[in-house]
Amino acid sequence: MCIIHTHHPVSLKKSLPISQFNRIRRLCSREEDFQTQAYDLEARFKDRHYTLEWITSARKRFEGMSQMECLYAPKRPNTEPRINCIVQFSPVSHEFQSIIQQYWHIIASDPSLTCFTSTPRVVFKRPPNLRNLLVRAHNPPQPEHFLHQIPQGNYKCGQCAQCNFTTKTKIFHHPLTGKPLHIKGVITCNTNNVIYMLRCPCGLAYIGKTTRSLKTRIAEHRSNIRNHNDKSPVAIHFTAASHNVSSLRYIGIEHVKSPSRGGDVNSLLLKREAYWIYTLGTLFPKGLNEDFDLRPFL
Template sequence: MIDETIKFTSEISATYINFLNVNIRLCGQQMLTQMFSKPTDTLLTYDSFHNPHIINAIPKGQYRRARRILSNNKQFQSSMRNITNKFLNRGYKKKKLAPLMEEVNQLDREELLQTKGQDKQYEGLFIQPPLFCYKRVVCCSSVMKSSTVNHPMKGTPIKIKNVFTCETKFVVYMLKCPCGMAYLGQTIRMVKERIKEHRNNIRNYKTNTATDTPVSRHFHNQGHNVSQFRWLVLEKITQTKRGGDVRKSLGQREAYWIKRMNTSAPAGLNDFWSLSPFL
């Protein structure tokens, strides 16, 4: 059964036919082609949030299409003016349209109608086409992207002062599970390497093995899975001009954040923290 909102229309003529964006008609012994557009066709406004490259390319594409379709030069000039007016009504600037019109006016219609052959100049460079692929870092899908983080217990927002990447080193980080509990940790390596270890421990958890950690144990006991794992960096430790032990400072800041976020067990997932950085 056909949906009532779908309507079919038909046009019958012995002298013309509309197909896609072309109107083909008989004029005496000649066959002429003209532009055709549906009443519902519209152009993007100039202030649209599309990529600027797309917005700027649309006028030239429309002018080239008119040059290619219209077989009569007089009709082509008239169509160019109509197209320009449509763009002006949609907020496009005349100073940007004018050079495009001039450029398309210089094009040879016969060349535009030719099928482009394959350029053989560089075919010997690649016996097989190159393969370009991009792989997203695994931990990027689970990072919490925000300039603030909510306290795990109180829910109050805490501002994060700096911007970090998955390759930042000497950081204090926080892990969160879907039930709201949190774990505070620190690493001197790129944080993505430490996060990858946490994910692997959750995925491959076995009791009384190296994968048995407070985080992986909690995820296993509560029935969470690794796709629900979330993390973010709270702070990066940098060496001061006076020098000092960066690792010791890192341990002190970890203890500070554990206390501030109240992530010590049983409220959180930190089952212990050391006083050695303060000694």
């Protein structure tokens, strides 16, 4: 039971006496047992500063009912399904709810929104509490190698042909503003799950992601350029601008670690790829990206 002065929704606090008196009515087959438990429950609600009106109303609701009536209460008839608008609860949530109800007629009058046949039901979900903010339920494993001591940055592996097209650096520059940005993670040509940036001689940039080694993906880009692949935006630009494949430059900008408890790392990569495409402004015509995938955010 929550204390009455907390910031829980009023509807939740009003429903607690009802649900608790209903519970003891279902458990008690004898009336004297119900009255004993109801008296004790009423005292506990008073200790939590619940109003006498709420407590008395909930108790009287079940005093005139039998145990069997509570156990086999008739089900409510199915009504027309309503759309739920799920938001985090806050002290001003009731204002949000009243605004929706007050101006719903504007949405209802839009012919393109005929799927909304009735006012949505505002449903509150619990916001993060102190435990969510301060306590970590799972500690990441300690690294078993010395790489955690190496400063974050992009490094050459020194053993592949793609090393000639990158550079050792801790930062990279925004392709439009020139602002220096820090590379996230220790990235080499052999690193998997990488967000990378390609640069052409005319300054345009392309953001991509790969679950394989970075050198494998870069080799594919160079192959697409040499073969004039008309399905690759990078190859199309290099062909149209008569750039030589040797002028391609790349840099790994973020290493996306696989979730320690498992999960879809490709979905994480798609989210980070979309973030960097938006942040660096690499969508056509300012860059070479044609679009980015928003499905991982849905």
